[in-house]
Amino acid sequence: MSARPETITAVEAAGETYKHGFVTEIDSEFAPKGLSEDIVRFISAKKGEPEWMLDWRLRAYRRWLTMQEPAWAKVDFPQIDYQDSYYYAAPKGFGTRPKSLEEVDPELLRTYEKLGIPLSERMLLAGVAVDAVFDSVSVVTTFKEKLHEAGVIFCSISEAVQDHPDMVKKYLGSVVPYADNFHATLNSAVFSDGTFVYIPPGVRCPMELSTYFRINAANTGQFERTLIIADKGSYVSYLEGCTAPMRDENQLHAAVVELVALDDAEIKYSTVQNWYPGDKEGRGGIYNFVTKRGLCRGRNSKISWTQVETGSAITWKYPSCILQGDNSVGEFYSIAITNNHQQADTGTKMIHIGRNTTSRIVAKGISAGASQSTYRGLVSIHPRAEGARNHTQCDSLLIGDKCGAHTVPYIEVRNPSAQVEHEATTSKLSEEQMFYCRQRGLDAESAVALLVNGFCREVLQHLPMEFAVEAQKLVGVSLEGSVG
Amino acid sequence: MTASQALNSRISGMEAITDSAPPPVRAWRRDARGRYAGTGLPTRRDEAWRWTDLSPLYEHLTRPAPVAQTLKNAPDGPFSAIDCWRLSFVNGELQEASADLPAGVRAMSLRTALLQDPALAAQMGSNGASAFLSLNSALAEDGAFIHVAAGTKLTKPVHLVFSNSSDAQIRNLVVLEPRADLMLLESHFGPAETDYFVNQVSDVQLAEGARLAHYRDQAEGLAALHFHYLNARLEGDAHYDGFTLTRGAHLSRNESHMAITGRHAQCRLNGVNILGGDQVCDTTSVMAHQAPASTSTQMFRNVLAGKSQGIFQGLIRVAKPAQRTDARQQIKALLLSTQAVQKSKPELEILADDVKCAHGASAGQLDAGALFYLRARGIGEAQARALLIGAFLEECVAQIEGGSAQEAEHIQQAMQAVIGAWLARQLAVENV
Numbered sequence: 001m002s003a004r005p006e007t008i009t010a011v012e013a014a015g016e017t018y019k020h021g022f023v024t025e026i027d028s029e030f031a032p033k034g035l036s037e038d039i040v041r042f043i044s045a046k047k048g049e050p051e052w053m054l055d056w057r058l059r060a061y062r063r064w065l066t067m068q069e070p071a072w073a074k075v076d077f078p079q080i081d082y083q084d085s086y087y088y089a090a091p092k093g094f095g096t097r098p099k100s101l102e103e104v105d106p107e108l109l110r111t112y113e114k115l116g117i118p119l120s121e122r123m124l125l126a127g128v129a130v131d132a133v134f135d136s137v138s139v140v141t142t143f144k145e146k147l148h149e150a151g152v153i154f155c156s157i158s159e160a161v162q163d164h165p166d167m168v169k170k171y172l173g174s175v176v177p178y179a180d181n182f183h184a185t186l187n188s189a190v191f192s193d194g195t196f197v198y199i200p201p202g203v204r205c206p207m208e209l210s211t212y213f214r215i216n217a218a219n220t221g222q223f224e225r226t227l228i229i230a231d232k233g234s235y236v237s238y239l240e241g242c243t244a245p246m247r248d249e250n251q252l253h254a255a256v257v258e259l260v261a262l263d264d265a266e267i268k269y270s271t272v273q274n275w276y277p278g279d280k281e282g283r284g285g286i287y288n289f290v291t292k293r294g295l296c297r298g299r300n301s302k303i304s305w306t307q308v309e310t311g312s313a314i315t316w317k318y319p320s321c322i323l324q325g326d327n328s329v330g331e332f333y334s335i336a337i338t339n340n341h342q343q344a345d346t347g348t349k350m351i352h353i354g355r356n357t358t359s360r361i362v363a364k365g366i367s368a369g370a371s372q373s374t375y376r377g378l379v380s381i382h383p384r385a386e387g388a389r390n391h392t393q394c395d396s397l398l399i400g401d402k403c404g405a406h407t408v409p410y411i412e413v414r415n416p417s418a419q420v421e422h423e424a425t426t427s428k429l430s431e432e433q434m435f436y437c438r439q440r441g442l443d444a445e446s447a448v449a450l451l452v453n454g455f456c457r458e459v460l461q462h463l464p465m466e467f468a469v470e471a472q473k474l475v476g477v478s479l480e481g482s483v484g
Numbered sequence: 485m486t487a488s489q490a491l492n493s494r495i496s497g498m499e500a501i502t503d504s505a506p507p508p509v510r511a512w513r514r515d516a517r518g519r520y521a522g523t524g525l526p527t528r529r530d531e532a533w534r535w536t537d538l539s540p541l542y543e544h545l546t547r548p549a550p551v552a553q554t555l556k557n558a559p560d561g562p563f564s565a566i567d568c569w570r571l572s573f574v575n576g577e578l579q580e581a582s583a584d585l586p587a588g589v590r591a592m593s594l595r596t597a598l599l600q601d602p603a604l605a606a607q608m609g610s611n612g613a614s615a616f617l618s619l620n621s622a623l624a625e626d627g628a629f630i631h632v633a634a635g636t637k638l639t640k641p642v643h644l645v646f647s648n649s650s651d652a653q654i655r656n657l658v659v660l661e662p663r664a665d666l667m668l669l670e671s672h673f674g675p676a677e678t679d680y681f682v683n684q685v686s687d688v689q690l691a692e693g694a695r696l697a698h699y700r701d702q703a704e705g706l707a708a709l710h711f712h713y714l715n716a717r718l719e720g721d722a723h724y725d726g727f728t729l730t731r732g733a734h735l736s737r738n739e740s741h742m743a744i745t746g747r748h749a750q751c752r753l754n755g756v757n758i759l760g761g762d763q764v765c766d767t768t769s770v771m772a773h774q775a776p777a778s779t780s781t782q783m784f785r786n787v788l789a790g791k792s793q794g795i796f797q798g799l800i801r802v803a804k805p806a807q808r809t810d811a812r813q814q815i816k817a818l819l820l821s822t823q824a825v826q827k828s829k830p831e832l833e834i835l836a837d838d839v840k841c842a843h844g845a846s847a848g849q850l851d852a853g854a855l856f857y858l859r860a861r862g863i864g865e866a867q868a869r870a871l872l873i874g875a876f877l878e879e880c881v882a883q884i885e886g887g888s889a890q891e892a893e894h895i896q897q898a899m900q901a902v903i904g905a906w907l908a909r910q911l912a913v914e915n916v
Contacts, residue, residue, distance in 0.1 A: 072531065383822070383823075396832075396834070398834070398836075398837035398839075399837070400837060401804065401807075401836065401837045401838075403835075403837070404833070404834060404835045405832070405834045406831075406832055406833045406834065407830075407831060407832040407843070408829065408831045408832075409828075409829065409830060409831070409845070410827070410828075410829050411826075411827065411828040411829065411845055411847065412825070412826075412827045413817070413819065413825065413826045413827070413828075413847040414825045415819075415822065416819035416820065416821060416822055416824060416848070416849040417848075417849055418847065418848060419846075419847075419848040420845070420846060420847045420848065421844070421845070421846045422828075422830065422843075422844060422845040422846065423842070423843075423844050424830070424832060424841075424842065424843050424844075425840075425841065425842045426832060426834050426839060426840075426841040426842075427839075427840060428837050428838060
């Protein structure tokens with residue numbers, strides 16, 4: 001069935017429904033516009049960083065100058081002028097970080113409340129600890145005390161540089177080296193804040209950890225850096241959410257996330273990415289260039305990525321797993337929904353190095369409007385990866401005749417005992433299934449919602465409860481009316 | 485002298501020769517030279533070549549081309565026992581051709597055909613981005629020209645026999661007028677120890693309702709470098725059935741660009757690659773659906789022994805007007821040794837919403853359970869393995885169904901026999 005004209009109009013209309021597009025009126029302090037060694041020094045000085053941290057940033061910056069922006073992804077956008085952006089923006093008065101919630105600007109707290117993220121601890125449901133990052137700084141981290149009792153370190157990365165320098169020195173850049181790729185190198189030079197998590201041996205983190213990223217200031221890039229270390233036998237579930245105001249210009253978001261899982265540890269990383277996607281004509285929106293990589297360093301370790309990508313004008317993101325420890329497990333569950341002029345080039349890399357390593361990839365792409373959605377993935381079985389196993393499944397759903405869905409999987413097998421399977425399909429909502437639902441009294445909108453939710457179910461069920469609700473709502477909003 | 489300098493001097497050498505060609509052919513070659521000069525030979529930095537290391541070719545080009553040898557007898561291949569019209573080529577030059585062709589069919593040297601009708605140059609593509617295509621257009625002197633008139637159905641296949649021992653740029657042009665029906669067989673072979681370089685391009689034009697069964701047996705010498713580029717266009721209701729058996733050459737690439745420009749056209753592109761030693765075989769295909777309601781299927785099977793490498797890059801591209809496309813693609817690789825490598829990239833690029841597209845890729849070793857089952861019934865290890873590998877490949881071979889049922893069965897059996905002999909040899913080597 002081709003999408004009917006009213007479906008297409010309805011999908012276009014859905015583009016208007018970005019609900020987080022407001023701007024918070026707050027005085028901000030900026031670094032001078034543009035990028036130079038001085039800006040890197042400025043950011044480092046703002047954070048009162050030790051010498052080694054500044055050296056690392058400068059090394060990255062000098063390397064970045066020699067690098068070329070990657071052009072292989074199936075995304076199309078005008079040349080970015082890296083000098084025409086602010087690399088540091090902080091709400092005024094953040095020279096000293098607020099010690100407690102009472103010291104935080106109430107305007108900021110109201111912003112997060114409007115976004116549905118109340119930062120006041122007693123208001124928090126189900127005990128999710130939150131690190132809230134506003135432009136370039138971490139505003140507040142909740143439940144620190146409670147986590148401290150369990151031995152869990154959960155703080156902003158700037159604090160970690162001060163308080164846990166040994167650990168940061170040891171692990172920062174150990175998974176994504178500063179020279180890894182153009183965007184990651186830029187991030188290494190100018191990263192402003194982000195989250196640091198350390199789970200000690202044998203500890204099951206008592207609550208879900210969460211970071212909420214918000215870009216507010218105009219013409220600002222956000223470059224956060226997240227580092228999560230799960231020591232032997234520990235477990236942590238981490239959630240990440242993001243939004244930005246509606247603006248006509250494109251804003252850059254180049255983050256780096258590094259995960260390290262030691263023996264028997266497990267990290268579950270979930271993302272609901274809902275940056276501003278731009279308007280119907282494709283004006284504005286966030287350029288989301290993210291490098292996420294997890295290292296299963298120990299035996300029997302496990303890293304699981306779950307992502308729901310509904311926002312951003314351009315998404316360039318490949319959360320990956322390096323399966324180094326024997327018997328380690330990597331998982332990637334993804335839903336990418338693109339509408340209007342959004343472009344998403346996303347996927348994963350599973351690098352099998354250890355013996356009996358297994359990985360599973362489930363990627364669902366839904367394209368509507370004039371959007372382009374690409375799955376790009378690599379499964380690499382190294383010669384020593386005896387008994388490695390991979391299963392990949394990519395399904396694409398097309399709504400309307402102006403969009404495109406693409407699949408670009410790379411499979412490299414260097415060990416005969418490996419079993420690698422890849423399947424991909426592309427289709428549209430089935431007329432028969434729609435008819436069946438309609439016949440049973442469901443209106444068209446609920447019928448499509450039901451079918452799309454069924455299409456995504458495999459991925460949605462891997463999200464933690466709190467996020468699953470939000471994600472399901474998002475799927476509904478993004479496709480509102482495509483149900484005509 | 486570097487590889488590119490060597491090639492450039494060969495190209496400038498050609499300019500003198502082609503001055504005598506008719507003007508449209510000269511213009512066409514000049515265009516190709518320009519395109520080649522723009523790209524040069526690819527490297528692994530080019531996405532389309534990231535997995536195929538061309539250094540054996542670069543090294544080869546720095547040395548003078550090997551001296552042509554006279555091969556005594558054509559070795560037996562799967563098509564040897566088939567009754568057909570034959571055209572034999574030595575290093576790309578037509579040596580002899582069957583004379584008793586029926587009315588409506590022309591099968592001759594392309595060079596002669598171009599002298600008679602220079603306008604044919606317009607039917608040959610040099611507008612691809614591939615350096616090997618441009619290089620061939622600039623350098624090729626001869627090859628086969630086959631033309632089947634509208635509504636003509638051949639009673640026997642046409643067999644092109646390519647015997648190579650020195651560097652050759654071979655160009656074929658196959659034109660089937662509306663409702664013409666042809667089975668075209670190709671064999672490639674050469675001496676085992678000579679590292680000659682063969683670059684063959686075939687342009688295939690299938691008009692409305694034309695049918696072509698195109699089966700190839702690539703058994704070049706094990707030191708050879710073999711590049712094959714197929715440029716095909718299918719109009720409405722046209723039917724292409726392709727199968728390639730790759731067993732020869734040190735380094736080979738089968739690149740197929742299929743443009744489906746008419747409604748209800750059907751295209752099948754199949755292949756079996758059986759490799760051992762340090763052979764590398766790259767299968768690259770672009771299946772471009774440009775018209776509604778067309779069907780394509782691709783099935784490839786690789787069996788990799790020794791240190792061999794199988795590479796597969798297959799792109800299915802569905803353009804906006806190509807609604808109701810049904811496209812399938814499957815690549816399965818069997819790794820027989822710990823040093824064998826398979827790399828696959830099955831790619832989909834879909835711009836129409838009412839389509840069915842599916843691709844599958846898998847790689848692994850023989851199923852231990854199945855092997856145990858056979859061993860438990862008293863079948864020796866080598867034989868059990870041969871049985872299982874044979875069955876793995878048969879799925880693909882069994883899809884050969886061009887010509888009469890008898891002919892198809894004959895070719896299937898002949899292919900199986902060749903594969904069986906290769907397996908017996910390979911498994912004997914492994915057991916040593």
